[in-house]
Amino acid sequence: MELNLIGDLMIDEYKFYTISRKSPEAPVPVLHYQDQMIALGGSANLAACLSTLGYKVNLFGVCSNNSFRKIKSLCNEKNLSTDLILHDNNFLTTKKLRILGNDAQICRIDQDSFLDEESLKVLSNHVEEKINKKIPIALSDYAKGVSNIFIDNKIIDKPKYVDPKYPDWQRYSGCTFMKANDIEFRQALKFSKCKNAHELMKNYNIANLIVTNGKSGCSFYTNGKKINIKGISVNCLDVTGAGDSFMASFIWANEFGFDVLNSMLFANASAAYSVTKLGAYSPNFYEILSILPDDLKIQVNKDQKYNKIIVGGCFDCLHAGHVYLLKEALKLAKNVIVAINSDSSVYKIKGKGRPYQNLEKRMNNIKKLGFVSDIIPFDNISPKSVLEDEMPDAFIKGGDYSGKEDYEDFTFCRKKNIDIKIIPIKKGYSTSRILDEIL
Numbered sequence: 551m552e553l554n555l556i557g558d559l560m561i562d563e564y565k566f567y568t569i570s571r572k573s574p575e576a577p578v579p580v581l582h583y584q585d586q587m588i589a590l591g592g593s594a595n596l597a598a599c600l601s602t603l604g605y606k607v608n609l610f611g612v613c614s615n616n617s618f619r620k621i622k623s624l625c626n627e628k629n630l631s632t633d634l635i636l637h638d639n640n641f642l643t644t645k646k647l648r649i650l651g652n653d654a655q656i657c658r659i660d661q662d663s664f665l666d667e668e669s670l671k672v673l674s675n676h677v678e679e680k681i682n683k684k685i686p687i688a689l690s691d692y693a694k695g696v697s698n699i700f701i702d703n704k705i706i707d708k709p710k711y712v713d714p715k716y717p718d719w720q721r722y723s724g725c726t727f728m729k730a731n732d733i734e735f736r737q738a739l740k741f742s743k744c745k746n747a748h749e750l751m752k753n754y755n756i757a758n759l760i761v762t763n764g765k766s767g768c769s770f771y772t773n774g775k776k777i778n779i780k781g782i783s784v785n786c787l788d789v790t791g792a793g794d795s796f797m798a799s800f801i802w803a804n805e806f807g808f809d810v811l812n813s814m815l816f817a818n819a820s821a822a823y824s825v826t827k828l829g830a831y832s833p834n835f836y837e838i839l840s841i842l843p844d845d846l847k848i849q850v851n852k853d854q855k856y857n858k859i860i861v862g863g864c865f866d867c868l869h870a871g872h873v874y875l876l877k878e879a880l881k882l883a884k885n886v887i888v889a890i891n892s893d894s895s896v897y898k899i900k901g902k903g904r905p906y907q908n909l910e911k912r913m914n915n916i917k918k919l920g921f922v923s924d925i926i927p928f929d930n931i932s933p934k935s936v937l938e939d940e941m942p943d944a945f946i947k948g949g950d951y952s953g954k955e956d957y958e959d960f961t962f963c964r965k966k967n968i969d970i971k972i973i974p975i976k977k978g979y980s981t982s983r984i985l986d987e988i989l
Contacts, residue, residue, distance in 0.1 A: 551805055552606040554681055556699070556709070557593025557690030559611035559635065560644040561620060562790070564589070564829050569651040579651055587829060590624045591646055593690035595791050595830045596713070598628040599798030599820075602832040604870030604976060608685075610677050611696065612636045612669065617643035628832070629978040636676055641669060644694055648790070653828060655788065665695030674699040677706055686710040688801060689722070690794075697721055713797050717741035719754040727804070729760040729797050747771040760814070762796055762821065764789065770814055779814050782822035782841055791830025796821035799838065803846075806877070812846045812920070819843075836868040836907065839915040846920035850880060856943035859883035859971075861922075862933045862959065863948065864891045864981075866905040868915045871948070871979035876921060878973045879946050885923040887940060888916055889933035898931060906981065932959040937968065944969035 567581035590598050597607045607630060613621055618637035625632050642663030649657045665673065677699060681687070687707060691697040693715040699706060701721050708724040717737040722728060728751075730738065735747070744750040748771060751759050759771040767781035799820035803813035819842040823833045861879045865872055865888070879886045890912060896905040905912065913925045926936050937945060937959060945963050947953070953960060953970040963970050 551604060551802070552608065552682070552685045553600060553801065553805075554608045554610065554685060554687045555593060555597050555600070555690060556610040556677060556687060556696060557596065557713075558644065558692035558694035558696050559594050559609075559613050559621065560590075560592030560646060560692065561617060562589045562591035562595070562830060563587070563645065563647045565647065565649055566653070567649065567651045579656065581649075581651055588620065588624070589830055590621065590628070591830065592644065592692050592694075593696075594621065594625070594630075595832075596688070596690045596794040596798055597625075597630055598830075599791075599794050599832040600801065601628045601630050602834060602870070603798060603802040604874055604979065605798075605802065607631075608634055608680075608682060610634050610673070610681070612638075612641040612665065612673055613643040614641050615639050617645075634676075634680055636673060641665075644692070648829075650828070653787065655790075663694060665698070670695060670698055674703065674706075681706065683707065686801075686805070688797075689713065689725075690797075691715040691722075711797065711801055713793065714738070719750070719756070723755045726757045727760065727800070728756045728758070729762065729793070729800065731793060732761055732763040735759075735761045747776070748774055758810070760800070762793065764792075768796070768814060768818055770810060772810070777811060777814065779818050782819060782843065784822050784826050784841065786825045788828045789825050792821045792824050794830065795824035795833060798832075806848075808846060808848050808920075812848065815842065815844055816846060834867065834869055835873055836915050839868065839918045840911070842918050845918050848919075848921050850884065850921065854881065854883050856883035856969075858885045858887065858940065858942040859944045859946060860887045860889050860933070860937060860940060860942040861946045862889045862936075864896045864900065864905060865912050865916055866896060866900075866907055867981045868912070869979045869981065871976040873919070874976045874979075875946065875948055875973050876916075876919070878971075880921050882944065882946075882971065883942075886921060887936075887942065888922050888925045889936040890916070890925055890927050891933075892927045892929045895929055895931065932957055934958045934962050937962055937966075941966070942968060944971050946971045946973060949973055949975040 564587045566585045569579040622632045645661040647659040687709040688711040689709040710726045712722045712725040762768040765781040767779045770777040796817045800817035803816040820838045824831045
């Protein structure tokens with residue numbers, strides 16, 4: 551899955567302090583330095599969230615040369631390419647410094663930058679030349695000037711997905727999905743003098759509107775209808791970046807093939823999980839699914855080559871590589887069955903400390919995605935017993951195999967004329983990498 555993302559790049563910095571007492575000189579806390587962290591901000595954070603979900607992101611934006619070195623390093627950590635980012639000392643970079651005392655944000659110091667007319671022209675020409683017109687465009691607007699390239703531009707297509715900042719939504723006219731938080735939505739209503747969401751959408755030719763409202767959930771407006779999704783109760787530590795988590799997850803689900811309701815459910819869970827972490831956080835699939843209250847449902851193509859296919863694996867800490875494997879299986883067969891290693895089987899293969907999630911959690915996470923017809927655990931090293939019982943048309947494994955090995959599952963498939971399908975590994979995604987990040 552691939553997306554063009556255009557927006558205002560930023561750098562977020564966090565400084566962590568403990569608070570020992572009130573100052574005798576003024577009614578302010580006395581801070582003692584503990585740690586600091588630098589992260590991708592603005593549109594780059596949305597790109598990071600998309601990359602965590604397996605997207606290839608064509609990230610367009612501008613920054614200074616000094617900032618680019620840091621942005622490139624942070625992007626490398628998130629499997630993001632920086633090839634399309636313009637960097638020059640004529641460009642400035644917006645930076646946000648958040649000061650936290652006892653893990654609570656007590657102030658934010660912003661260093662803002664805005665595109666001048668000449669810089670905007672350079673960026674506009676760059677986007678027109680480099681953009682892939684065969685894939686969707688998303689706009690992540692923070693009112694620093696990048697969104698101006700869409701005003702009266704006849705060459706660059708209108709963005710399919712928009713996260714707005716300006717109260718005048720005329721610049722976003724013609725988008726398919728607008729995602730605004732409740733404050734942005736009310737500011738747009740006031741600016742436009744529209745009475746309600748549907749009048750606002752008609753006024754700006756917006757096909758679908760999503761309004762997020764923090765712990766209260768979100769609402770979806772389309773064709774005179776409204777769908778409400780309840781919020782998920784979590785221990786909220788920091789709302790920074792929750793909108794990006796929501797947006798990225800909605801884009802993933804919608805582009806994957808889920809309908810709007812299921813895409814909203816997935817995005818709502820993603821945003822809820824992100825606020826349980828300090829700083830802008832990019833949730834993985836297994837983290838999102840762990841708090842998703844309902845199983846998702848997806849419509850599948852009825853013209854697949856096979857009736858039944860089996861996918862084998864441990865599926866520990868479900869990540870983009872796993873989901874990609876299941877997606878490819880769904881393209882091939884009407885019925886996708888997962889043969890999943892039991893806890894003892896994973897331990898035999900992976901060793902001490904694995905699995906990270908027990909069998910029940912691993913099965914529940916796969917089930918919640920809604921595109922497998924059955925999940926069958928097995929205790930041995932290979933899923934031969936499942937293959938014998940189910941006799942599928944094909945057997946899928948990840949690209950770390952060739953299919954020609956003399957393992958008993960492959961040998962059984964060759965003997966019974968069961969097709970063996972090897973799906974190339976999606977680079978940069980593994981349970982081991984996830985565990986390195988969270989442990």
